[in-house]
Amino acid sequence: MTDVPVGERRQLPPPTTDSGAWGWIRQNLFSSWGNGITTVALVLAIVWLLNWFIEWAVLTAVWTAPSGQDCRGHGACWALIHEKYRYIFFGSFPYEQHWRPLFAVIAMLAMLILSADRRMWNKRLIWIWSIGSFVSFLLMFGEINLSSSLIFSIVLIVGVAGATLRSTAGSAAEINAWRAVAGIGFVGLMLRLLGLLPAFTISIAPLSYVETSLWGGLPVTIILATYGLLFAFPLGILLALGRRSHLPLIKGLCVGFIELIRGVPLISLLIMASVMLPLFLPSGVTIDKFLRALVAVILFAAAYIAEVVRGGLQSLPKGQYEAADAMGLTYFQKTALVILPQALRVVIPPLINTFIGFFKDTSLVLIIGIFDFLNTANQALVDPKWAGFPSEVYLFAAFVYFCFCFSMSRYSKYLETELNKGTRR
Amino acid sequence: MAITAAHDLSQAPSVIQLKGVNKWYGQFHVLSDINLDVKQGERIVICGPSGSGKSTLIRCINRLEEHQRGDIAVHGVTLSNDVKNIEAIRREVGMVFQSFNLFPHLTILDNLTLAPIWVKKMPKREAEDIAMSLLRRVRIPEQASKYPGQLSGGQQQRVAIARALCMRPKIMLFDEPTSALDPEMVKEVLDVMIELATEGMTMLCVTHEMGFARAVADRVIFMDRGEIVEQGPPTEFFANPRNERTRTFLGQILHH
Numbered sequence: 001m002t003d004v005p006v007g008e009r010r011q012l013p014p015p016t017t018d019s020g021a022w023g024w025i026r027q028n029l030f031s032s033w034g035n036g037i038t039t040v041a042l043v044l045a046i047v048w049l050l051n052w053f054i055e056w057a058v059l060t061a062v063w064t065a066p067s068g069q070d071c072r073g074h075g076a077c078w079a080l081i082h083e084k085y086r087y088i089f090f091g092s093f094p095y096e097q098h099w100r101p102l103f104a105v106i107a108m109l110a111m112l113i114l115s116a117d118r119r120m121w122n123k124r125l126i127w128i129w130s131i132g133s134f135v136s137f138l139l140m141f142g143e144i145n146l147s148s149s150l151i152f153s154i155v156l157i158v159g160v161a162g163a164t165l166r167s168t169a170g171s172a173a174e175i176n177a178w179r180a181v182a183g184i185g186f187v188g189l190m191l192r193l194l195g196l197l198p199a200f201t202i203s204i205a206p207l208s209y210v211e212t213s214l215w216g217g218l219p220v221t222i223i224l225a226t227y228g229l230l231f232a233f234p235l236g237i238l239l240a241l242g243r244r245s246h247l248p249l250i251k252g253l254c255v256g257f258i259e260l261i262r263g264v265p266l267i268s269l270l271i272m273a274s275v276m277l278p279l280f281l282p283s284g285v286t287i288d289k290f291l292r293a294l295v296a297v298i299l300f301a302a303a304y305i306a307e308v309v310r311g312g313l314q315s316l317p318k319g320q321y322e323a324a325d326a327m328g329l330t331y332f333q334k335t336a337l338v339i340l341p342q343a344l345r346v347v348i349p350p351l352i353n354t355f356i357g358f359f360k361d362t363s364l365v366l367i368i369g370i371f372d373f374l375n376t377a378n379q380a381l382v383d384p385k386w387a388g389f390p391s392e393v394y395l396f397a398a399f400v401y402f403c404f405c406f407s408m409s410r411y412s413k414y415l416e417t418e419l420n421k422g423t424r425r
Numbered sequence: 426m427a428i429t430a431a432h433d434l435s436q437a438p439s440v441i442q443l444k445g446v447n448k449w450y451g452q453f454h455v456l457s458d459i460n461l462d463v464k465q466g467e468r469i470v471i472c473g474p475s476g477s478g479k480s481t482l483i484r485c486i487n488r489l490e491e492h493q494r495g496d497i498a499v500h501g502v503t504l505s506n507d508v509k510n511i512e513a514i515r516r517e518v519g520m521v522f523q524s525f526n527l528f529p530h531l532t533i534l535d536n537l538t539l540a541p542i543w544v545k546k547m548p549k550r551e552a553e554d555i556a557m558s559l560l561r562r563v564r565i566p567e568q569a570s571k572y573p574g575q576l577s578g579g580q581q582q583r584v585a586i587a588r589a590l591c592m593r594p595k596i597m598l599f600d601e602p603t604s605a606l607d608p609e610m611v612k613e614v615l616d617v618m619i620e621l622a623t624e625g626m627t628m629l630c631v632t633h634e635m636g637f638a639r640a641v642a643d644r645v646i647f648m649d650r651g652e653i654v655e656q657g658p659p660t661e662f663f664a665n666p667r668n669e670r671t672r673t674f675l676g677q678i679l680h681h
C-alpha cells in the first residue's frame with residue numbers, strides 16, 4: 001500500500017467472510033451456545049409436528065369411504081370432503097347445474113387475475129369487467145330481466161360517466177355523443193316515472209332461473225368480496241377526499257359516515273340490513289337479501305378504506321399540491337393525476353391488509369342466513385352419516401381461505417415493487 | 426456573467442400590478458401595503474431576511490396564497506375567488522419552487538407534458554416535441570425517460586424550470602430556486618435562468634444570488650417585515666443603499 005501515491009489509492013475488495021451454505025448456517029444458526037440450543041430444539045419440534053401431521057393427514061388417512069363409520073380408528077377422514085365437496089363449493093345450487101357456478105367462479109377469478117397485471121390497466125379492463133360480470137351473473141341467475149327503468153338508469157349512468165371521463169381527452173363530437181346518450185337515459189327515465197311510457201322488460205333467459213337464496217359456497221364468497229371491494233374502493237376514496245374537503249358540510253357528512261360505520265360491528269350492520277331495513281321500506285317493496293348484505297359490506301369496507309387512503313393523502317408533501325395548482329390543473333385533474341397515484345402507492349400494504357381482513361369478514365354473512373363458503377362447510381357437518389369430523393372440514397375451509405389471502409399478500413409485494421420501479425432513489 | 430442590464434422598459438406595458446396588498450396569518454401581518462408594478466420583460470430580484478414575506482408575496486401573484494386586502498392584477502385580469510379567473514392566470518404564470526416539487530411517480534417527460542396535455546388540451550405528440558426541445562434547452566434531453574428521484578438536485582431544478590416553460594408562460598416566478606442545491610450545482614441552474622432572462626421573459630426571482638441580480642436584474646427589491654423597504658436598479662442598489670436595514674442585510678450576505 002505504501003508504494004501507491006496519494007490520490008491514486010486502489011479500490012480494495014471487501015474483507016472476506018464465511019461464505020457458502022456452511023458459513024451461513026454457522027453465522028445464523030450456531031453463532032453461540034444459546035443460539036445453537038434454540039436451533040436444535042426448534043428443529044426437533046418442527047420435525048415432530050410435521051411427522052405427526054403427515055401421519056394423520058396422509059399416511060393413515062381415509063380418502064374414499066361410503067360413510068363416516070369407515071373412518072373411525074384411522075387418520076384424517078378426507079372421504080368426507082370427497083363426499084361433500086360439491087356442496088361445500090356450491091351450496092344448494094341445483095346439483096345438475098353445478099357447472100354454472102363453477103364457470104362463474106372461473107370467470108370471476110380470470111377477471112381478477114387479468115386485472116392484477118399492471119400491463120392490463122387501461123380501458124380494456126372496463127370491457128373485461130362489464131362483459132365478465134354480465135356473464136357471471138347470467139350463469140348464476142340463469143335469466144336476467146332488465147326492467148325499463150333499470151335500462152334507462154344504466155343508459156343515463158353510462159352517458160354521464162362517458163362525458164365526464166372523456167371531458168378532457170375526447171373531441172367535441174364525442175363528448176356530445178356521450179351527452180346525447182345521457183339525455184336519452186334521462187328523458188326515458190323521466191317519461192317512465194311519469195307513467196307516459198309503458199313499462200317493459202327485456203328478458204335474457206338462456207338458462208333456468210336460480211334465485212339468490214339457493215346460491216352458496218365459493219361463488220357467494222367471491223361475489224361478496226369482489227363486488228364489495230369493487231364498489232367500496234371508489235366510495236372509500238371519495239370519502240377520504242371528502243374528509244379533507246374545505247367545505248364544512250361535505251367534510252362533516254364524510255366524517256360522520258366514517259365514524260358511524262367504524263363504531264359499529266359488521267354483524268350489527270348485517271343484521272340491520274336484513275331485519276331493520278325491510279321495516280322502513282314501503283310494503284310491497286322488497287330488496288333481495290343478498291343485495292342488502294352486499295350493500296352492508298360495501299358501506300363497511302368503504303369506511304375502513306377511506307381511513308387507509310386518508311393516511312396516504314396526508315403523507316404527501318404540500319409542495320405536490322402546490323406544484324399541481326401552480327400549473328393550472330383543476331381539482332379533479334390534480335387529484336386524479338398527481339395526488340391519488342402517489343397516495344395510493346404509499347398505502348398499498350395497509351390497503352391489501354384491509355382487503356384481506358374484509359375477505360375473511362364476508363364469512364359473517366352466515367349470521368343472516370346467507371350460505372357463503374364457510375357456512376356451506378359448516379352445513380356439511382350436519383349430516384349424521386358423517387358426524388364427528390369437524391377438523392377435516394374446517395382445515396379444508398381454512399386452506400381455501402388461506403390460498404386466497406396468501407395470493408393477495410404476495411400480490412401486495414409484487415405491486416409495491418412494480419409501482420416503485422425507477423421512482424426509488 | 427457580463428450581461429448588459431441596460432434594457433429599456435419605459436415603453437413596455439405593465440403586466441403585474443399590486444395595489445395596497447395586505448395579508449395576515451391570524452394576527453401576524455405578513456404583507457403590509459405592497460405596491461408593485463411589473464413591466465413586460467422586466468427582471469426583478471427580491472431579497473430580504475428569512476421570514477420577511479418574500480415567498481408569500483410571489484405566491485399571492487398566482488393565488489397559492491390569498492391576500493386579504495388590496496388588488497392584484499395579472500395581464501389586466503384582477504384576481505378574485507372565481508376559479509376560472511385563477512386558472513386563467515395560472516396558465517400564464519409559471520412557478521419554480523425551492524424544493525423542485527417534481528412529481529416523483531411520473532417520468533421527466535411526463536412531468537413536462539402533464540400540464541400542456543390536460544390544461545391546454547394539446548395533442549400528446551406536440552406536447553412531447555415541445556418538452557424535448559425544452560429539455561435540450563436546459564441541457565438534459567438524455568434524462569427524459571428517467572424518474573425525478575434518479576436525477577441530481579441541479580438536474581431536477583432544471584427539469585422544474587423546463588416544466589414551467591412547457592406551458593409557454595408570459596411570466597415566471599422563482600422562489601429561491603438555488604437554495605436547496607449543493608454549491609457546485611448552483612451555476613448550472615443560474616445559467617439556465619440567465620439564458621431565460623436574455624430572451625426577454627418577465628421574471629420575479631426571490632434569490633440571494635447577488636451575482637445573478639447584478640448580471641440580469643432590471644430592479645432589485647429589498648423586503649423586510651412584510652414591507653418593500655427599498656428598490657432600485659442593481660448598480661444603484663448595491664453601490665449606495667439608502668436604508669439602514671438594507672445596508673445591514675447587504676453587509677450580512679455580501680461579506681460571507
Ligand SMILES: Nc1ncnc2c1ncn2[C@@H]1O[C@H](COP(=O)(O)OP(=O)(O)O)[C@@H](O)[C@H]1O
Pocket residue numbers: 450455473474475476477478479480481482
Ligand atoms: N401558512 C402559514 N401560516 C402561518 N404563518 C405563516 C405561513 N406561511 C408563512 N408564515 C409566516 O409568514 C412569514 C413570512 O413567510 P415567507 O413569505 O415564507 O418568508 P420568506 O420567504 O421571506 O422567508 C414567516 O414569518 C412565516 O413564519
Ligand SMILES: [Mg+2]
Pocket residue numbers: 479480481600601
Ligand atoms: Mg421563502
